[in-house]
Amino acid sequence: MTTTAETNSRLESRAGRFFARYYDAMTARAEEKWGRPLRTLMFSELTGTVLEVGAGSGANLPYYAKARALTAVEPASEMRGKLLRRAEEVELDVEVVDAWAERLPLPDDTYDTVVCTLVLCTVVDLPAALSEIRRVLKPGGQLVFFEHVRSPGVVGLLQDVLAPLWRRVAGGCNANRRLLGALRDAGFQVRVHEVVRPWPRYPTNTPYVRGTAVPLPLTAVRDRRG
Numbered sequence: 017m018t019t020t021a022e023t024n025s026r027l028e029s030r031a032g033r034f035f036a037r038y039y040d041a042m043t044a045r046a047e048e049k050w051g052r053p054l055r056t057l058m059f060s061e062l063t064g065t066v067l068e069v070g071a072g073s074g075a076n077l078p079y080y081a082k083a084r085a086l087t088a089v090e091p092a093s094e095m096r097g098k099l100l101r102r103a104e105e106v107e108l109d110v111e112v113v114d115a116w117a118e119r120l121p122l123p124d125d126t127y128d129t130v131v132c133t134l135v136l137c138t139v140v141d142l143p144a145a146l147s148e149i150r151r152v153l154k155p156g157g158q159l160v161f162f163e164h165v166r167s168p169g170v171v172g173l174l175q176d177v178l179a180p181l182w183r184r185v186a187g188g189c190n191a192n193r194r195l196l197g198a199l200r201d202a203g204f205q206v207r208v209h210e211v212v213r214p215w216p217r218y219p220t221n222t223p224y225v226r227g228t229a230v231p232l233p234l235t236a237v238r239d240r241r242g
């Protein structure tokens with residue numbers, strides 16, 4: 017099975033559709049408490065062209081106060097329906113695209129910023145997705161992310177144990193993804209702005225990292241890898 021077919025069957029399975037249908041209700045409290053201030057901080061000053069990967073139901077859309085245009089990629093049909101409705105409510109010029117992070121049907125060197133929030137834990141082929149993000153970023157562009165990552169210490173070991181079960185019940189989310197290392201391996205220079213451990217703390221989703229990642233020139237990546 018190819019990565020995209022695998023992703024598709026997972027997102028469109030009964031569990032996947034259930035997750036998509038009730039996602040907003042399940043996250044409403046967290047959104048109220050820390051999601052909104054965080055999204056304001058992250059997106060209100062972004063300018064130029066923005067690509068959001070795995071835009072879900074469009075939780076970030078109201079916060080792009082200064083962006084010129086937004087392309088919002090979302091492969092799950094249930095989520096995409098909500099996203100389309102939200103896109104009509106904002107003043108921003110939004111294009112909604114049915115696609116996967118691993119294979120973006122978008123031209124090279126196009127976006128000033130790529131945004132990922134709570135999505136890189138879920139993509140099946142993370143190196144492919146990061147390579148695509150790198151490809152579509154303009155020279156000088158940046159990836160802005162907020163994601164949960166594998167915890168250090170005992171919690172990380174617990175995440176390793178829980179990961180297979182959690183993937184099944186949480187729409188394919190990987191509890192123990194080593195995102196920062198994967199970004200570096202994909203040739204990004206990573207800057208962590210904040211490590212967040214919101215309360216209540218679930219062992220499958222902690223800590224969260226807010227950061228930016230800038231593609232290094234390919235020569236620097238080759239040198240680094242020897």
Ligand SMILES: C[S@@+](CC[C@H](N)C(=O)[O-])C[C@H]1O[C@@H](n2cnc3c(N)ncnc32)[C@H](O)[C@@H]1O
Pocket residue numbers: 023027069070071072073074075076089090091092095115116117118132133134135138139140
């Ligand atoms: C937890 S939701 C987060 C939605 C939104 N970014 C937010 O901050 O609320 C994860 C989203 O990623 C999408 N997704 C899952 N696998 C994906 C992939 N391979 N490529 C792009 N999006 C994907 C899911 O359909 C879902 O809408």
